[in-house]
Every structure is written in C-alpha cells, then in structure tokens.
Amino acid sequence: MTLRRGCFIEKPPSFTIHCTTEKGSDMYICLNRATAGGRLPLEQFAALAAEAGFAGADVDMDYAVEKGTAALRDLFASKNLKYGGWGLPYDWRGPESRLDEGLARLKAQAVAAASLGIDSCATWIMPSSDLPLMENFSFHVSRLKPAARVLAEHGLRLGLEFIGPYHLRRRHRHEFLHSAGQMLELADAIGPNTGLLVDVFHCHTAPVRFDHLAEIPASRVVLVHLNDAPNLPPTVVEDGNRCLPGEGVIDLAGFMGALKKTGYRGPVSLEVFSAALAAMPPEQAARKAWQAVRQTLPEYAA
Secondary structure, eight states: OOOOSSOOOOOOTTOOOOSOOSOOSSOEEEEOTTTSOTTSOHHHHHHHHHHHTOSEEOOOHHHHHHHOHHHHHHHHHHTTOEEOOEEOSSOTTSOGGGHHHHHHHHHHHHHHHHHHTOOOEEEEEOSEESSOHHHHHHHHHHHHHHHHHHHHTTTOOEEEEEOOOHHHHTSSSEEOOOSHHHHHHHHHHHOTTEEEEEEHHHHHHTTOOHHHHTTSOGGGEEEEEEOBOOSSOTTTOOTTOOBOTTSSSOOHHHHHHHHHHHTOOSEEEEOOOOHHHHTSOHHHHHHHHHHHHHHHOGGGOO
16 A cells, blocks of 8 residues: 555545534634643633633533533533533553543543534544554554544544654654645545544644645544744754744644635634743733734634
C-alpha cells in the first residue's frame, strides 16, 4: 500500500449522523483546558470560560455519565455556554488487556454525548514511531476502529488530529502521517464516521495550505483548534511553544475563512500551550486569551 500525499476524500455515504448536534449555525470559540483552568473541576472551568467571555467550553463527558446528562446540560445552560470538544477517555495506545474496559467507558460517554448532541470526540496521532509506516498504519486502524464503531452506533464521529511539528516527526525512527490528506486516508481505513481534528498550528507546521483545507467537506471536520505560532521557520517551531491569536505569524482570518468554505459549523477550541499563560492565575489567563480572540477575530467574539 502506498499512501497518497495530499488528496481530500469525500465522506463515504454509508454513515449518517443521527444526533441533532448542539453546534448551531456558526463557529464559536471555546476555552480549552490547555489554555487556562486545566485542573479545575468542570463547574469551576465552565464558570471560568463564561466569566472571561467565551461562547463555549470543552466538555468532561465523565461528568455527564456520573451526574446525568441533565446536570451537564443545566451547568452549561446556566453559564450560557455551548459545548466544545472531548477526547477518547482511555489509552488506546496502551496494553491490549485494558482496551475492553476503555471501550466500555467510551460507550457510556457516547450515550450521554448523543443525547446532548455533542458530536466532537477526537484524539491526536503521533507523527513518528519506531514501527515502520504501514505496520504503524495497521496498528492505528486496529486500535481506533473499535472506538469509531462505538461512536457510530450512537450517530457520532471521531476526529483524528494530524501533528505537524518537525521535531515530533523526527522523534522516533520512522515518520508517520502528519498532514490533512494523509490523515484522511487513515480515517477512511478506520470507518466512515471518522474525520479530522484541524489545529491551525499543525496546518502551519505540516504544512497544509488553507486553500486545500477549504476543499475538505464539512462532514469530515469534527473539531477545530485555534492558536498562533511564533515568528520562526515552521521546521523550527516546537509543539509546546504556541502563542495567543495575534501574537504570532499565522493568518488566522484566512484559516477561519477556509473553515467557512468547508461549511464547518461548531466549536473552535482555543488551545494554547504557553509557559507564560500557565504561570498566571486561571482567571487572568482566560481573560487574556479571550481578549486576544476579540482583537484578532472580532467576528467570532460578538
């Protein structure tokens, strides 16, 4: 098998999204725990996002499983927040003996997510491995196909995040998938309900052109991450060195415009790995992050 390097593939017609998503008619900016409030309980994290001005917040699906879907719905409604993204709740890369336990946890979360219309589950894919390319490709298919199947049973999708930074592509012996086109090939092999988590930082470092991004059907875009990159060559920028919107060199208006052309409607999670933000009190970091969004992308900060 030879991987194609740049094509964008329509979602196969055999999968239907059954849940009525909460996404609404437009993209909206959500607070991500990497930016501020990473260790806060969900009630405090939701309050942090709302008080800073965000339209949404990323979701803890265990909260809905443990306290009930009504509790999660009421919490977000009380803060006037929309639902953001959520991740696979188990280590799908880990020991095979733990996978059934993880899939059972995912199934419980999928039931809750479907009832709330939260169709934004995603995971990230390491762009290098000690396994050869096709062996690693098969490993990812075997590990992620069961998760995609669980989500599909509830009308939900799985997003795969391609990771662009050069230093991560060289961390292990063999380079792996790191662009949108390549990741869509893996998505197709996993299942018809599998698409992309598109992070603008990884578009910058992969690189992925925005006019190519605009060609991807909206049904293949499950979740979006927003941030910025420092004024360094893309091959030098490291994953943990990100900027708030407007502090870096990425054309974020162009990125959002490309997403509009895809027809994507839903959460755009502000994920900024930054030592400076991490050193601030959560309230200060969240306010600073929202102010950056307002100044850089006012259309999405109304």
